[in-house]
Amino acid sequence: MPHARILIRPKAGILDPQGVAVEQALPQLGFQPAENVRIGRLVELDVADATELEAICDKLLANPLIEDYEIQVDA
Amino acid sequence: MRVGVVQFPGSCDEVDALLAAERAVGAGNAELLWHRDRDLKGVDAVVVPGGFSYGDYLRAGAIAALSPAMESVAAFARDGGPVLGICNGFQVLCEAGLLPGTMLMNVGRRFVFRQVELDVVAADTAWTRATRRGQLLSIPAKHQTGRWYAPDETVERLVADDQVVFRYAAGDNYNGSSDGIAGVCNAARNVVGLMPHPEHAVDPLTGSADGLLLFRSPLEAAGVA
Numbered sequence A: 001m002p003h004a005r006i007l008i009r010p011k012a013g014i015l016d017p018q019g020v021a022v023e024q025a026l027p028q029l030g031f032q033p034a035e036n037v038r039i040g041r042l043v044e045l046d047v048a049d050a051t052e053l054e055a056i057c058d059k060l061l062a063n064p065l066i067e068d069y070e071i072q073v074d075a
Numbered sequence B: 001m002r003v004g005v006v007q008f009p010g011s012c013d014e015v016d017a018l019l020a021a022e023r024a025v026g027a028g029n030a031e032l033l034w035h036r037d038r039d040l041k042g043v044d045a046v047v048v049p050g051g052f053s054y055g056d057y058l059r060a061g062a063i064a065a066l067s068p069a070m071e072s073v074a075a076f077a078r079d080g081g082p083v084l085g086i087c088n089g090f091q092v093l094c095e096a097g098l099l100p101g102t103m104l105m106n107v108g109r110r111f112v113f114r115q116v117e118l119d120v121v122a123a124d125t126a127w128t129r130a131t132r133r134g135q136l137l138s139i140p141a142k143h144q145t146g147r148w149y150a151p152d153e154t155v156e157r158l159v160a161d162d163q164v165v166f167r168y169a170a171g172d173n174y175n176g177s178s179d180g181i182a183g184v185c186n187a188a189r190n191v192v193g194l195m196p197h198p199e200h201a202v203d204p205l206t207g208s209a210d211g212l213l214l215f216r217s218p219l220e221a222a223g224v225a
Helices: A017-028 A050-061 B014-025 B068-078 B088-095 B152-160 B212-221
Strands: A003-010 A041-046 A067-073 B003-007 B030-034 B045-048 B083-086 B102-104 B112-120 B136-143 B147-149 B164-168 B181-185 B191-194
Touching: A003 A050, A050 A067, B003 B014, B003 B068, B014 B030, B014 B045, B014 B212, B045 B068, B045 B088, B068 B083, B083 B088, B088 B102, B088 B191, B112 B181, B147 B181, B152 B181, B164 B191
Parallel strands: B003 B030, B003 B045, B045 B083, B083 B191
Antiparallel strands: A003 A041, A003 A067, B102 B147, B112 B136, B112 B164, B164 B181, B181 B191
């Protein structure tokens, strides 16, 4: 079965409090500052039919109101 | 009138919702509806309670929204039946597409538990008929993923169509919800969701009985009260 990776990200413009927390933690740990930290999800799955992935994302894996997703399927 | 309270694995406020409903409609007139059952047992109103349905896996309410019971609740709602979603239940109704918007993590990241003042913005929904516009209700809130969000154009449309049901009173929007919105309804005004917990505010002994007004509202809608 083809292996797929789905990257789910908070949509641009939506405040991501987890990203803010990481951003604030970095200088406290002595690292140089980082900006625009965004935390999303990675879903990996083996699927029988890769053409269903978009529908799977729309119906279950992502909420299109707040998240964008990117589907990567191994050749 | 009989009230059904949907119970998912991970629900935790279904018993309080049941007791709150019984205070409004009489002992023995509220019952639990198991998430796997499509049969709503002929109830006249449905409450989707708070908790952590299906462990809140993926997104709060996302899996519960696809359960057999919710299919029936969606059909019940389309037929005009009164449906109230509280906290996780609100998340479920949003994920099911029965209510606009969705919930994000609180701006402060923390789980917050506090008594909040809710401003009644719409007193003509199936669940707010026993309140009046501008009334302040003292209701506890407890959640980490309670920042109601919708795109600006959606918020504007909801305000214009009077679908904002509750706002946090000034200074009480601790989770950062869009436009201070704590609860909304659908266009037909029979489905209402809110983040704070009216079922925990049904006795003056625990601080407030204001939540009872919501549970009494379907009676008024049905012309019983």
